[in-house]
Amino acid sequence: MTVDTRRVIVNVANVSKHYGEGDARVDALKSVDLSVHAGEVVALLGPSGSGKTTLLNIIGCIIDPSAGKVILDDELVYDDRWLRGDLRKLRLDKIGFIFQFHNLLPFLHAQDNVALVLKLAGKSSAEAQRRALELLDYLEVGHRKDAMPALLSGGEAQRVAIARALANSPRIILADEPTAALDSKRAGIVMDLLRKLAAEHYACIIAVTHDEKIYDRFDKVFHLRDGQLDRGEAM
Template identity: 55%
Template sequence: MSISERPLAGARSGEDLRSQHTHVAQSASKRAVGIHIDGLRKRYGSGDTAVDALKHVDMTVAPGEVVGLIGPSGSGKSTLLKCLGAVIEPSAGRMTLGGETIYDEGWKIRDLRALRRDRIGFVFQAPYLIPFLDVLDNVALLPMLAGRPNAEARQRALELLEALDVAHRSRAMPSQLSGGEQQRVAIARALVSRPPVILADEPTAPLDSERALGVIRILNRMAREFDTAIIVVTHDEKIIPTFRRIYHIRDGRTHEEAGEGRSIE
C-alpha cells in the first residue's frame, strides 16, 4: 500500500484511522520482526592480517520500535551498519529484515541495490540531500527511480513532508534550509518507499539539543506510524536517554540493555 493510499498523522478522518489500524495489524503480522540478527560476524582480510570487526552480534528490533546503538570508535558500529545496509557482506551469521531472511551464510537476495531501495531507509549524520533537486524531488526521487509516475511520487513525497512539517519548503533548494529542516527532509526521503527498516547514522550530530530531540521525536512518530524498525547509531548524550532499548557494541560484540525511555512528546 502506498503512502498516498494511506493517510498520515494530522490529516485523517475516523474512517481513515480505522483503515490504518487494520493495515497496521496486517502489516505487523507480515513483519513479525523488523530486524533480527543472529550471530553476525564480519572479518576483514585473511590469515595473520585478518581483523574481526564484528565477532558476534545479536540484535532484534520490532516493527515500530526505535533502538539506540552506541559504542566507542572502532567498536564495529559502522561495519554493522554497512552489513545491515547490504553494502558489505557479513562473514557469517543470519540477518532478517522485515520478516525476510536476506543473509544466512550468504546473500539470499541477489539484487542488493533493489533491496536497499525497497527495504532499507538511510538517514545520515549529514543530510546529503541532492543539491540540484528541490526538497520535493529529493524526497520523490526514490520512487521516481523505481519507475513510479512523477505525479504519484511527488504526491507521496508531499504527504510525508506535511507529516514532518516541512511541506511549506517543498520547492526550496536544500541549501536554503536550516540544518533541522534538512534532516527532516532526509528522514522523509528515508521513509518515502516505506521500508520496514531505517538505519540512522548519527542523525543528530550536527544539531543542537532542541533540534536533536525534535529529530528523535519524529523518528519515534514515524516508526509508529509506518510500522518501521529504526536503529539509531549515536554518540549523542542528549538523545541516548530517550531510547527504551539500547545496544552497546564493544570489540565487535553487542550487549542489550534497557534505556531510560525518557518521554520527549
C-alpha cells in the same frame, strides 16, 4: 495503526565480519545477535572502531557479513550468502537511510530530492511528486518544498532527509548519527519524529549515535565493544 510489538523486523543471528587473514586478520564483529521489533527505536553505542557502522552497513545490505544470518521484515536475506540477486532493490524495498549530514542533492529542491527515490523505485513522476509532498507535509516542511538545500535550515534539511528515507514506506530505518549536526532542541524534535514514525508506520529504527542528549528517546540501548554486542538495556 496498532503495532504488533512482538513482531521482529530485524533479526541478526550469529553475524561475524572480519577483514584480512592470518596475522593481518581484524575481527570487526564477533557472533553478533540482535533483534529489533516493530515500533522500537534502538541505539547502537560504542567507541570508535567498535563495529557500530559495520553492523549498520550489514543490516543495510551494503557490506557482506563473513558468517551468520540476516532476516529483514520476515525475509531471510543472508545465510552465508546473499539470497537476493539485486541488493539495490532490496534496499529500496525494505530500508530507509538517514545520515548525520542530510546528503540532499544540491541541484534539486526539497520535493524533488524526495521524489527521486520514488522514481528510482518505478513510480510515475506524478505519483512520486504527490507522495513526496505528502511526506513533506507530514513532517511539517511542505511549505519549503521549492527550496534548494542550501536555503534550508539544519532542522529543515534533516526533515527533508527523513522524508526521503520514508519515501518507499520501509519497515527498517537506519540512522547514522542523525542528530550530531543539530542543537539540543532540534535533536529532540527529530528524535520525537522518529519515534512517531516507528509507531505510526509499523517500522523499527536503529541509530548509531554518540549524542548523549537523545539517549532518553530510545526504547533500548545496545553497546558494542571490540566487535561484541551486549544484550541491550531498556531505557
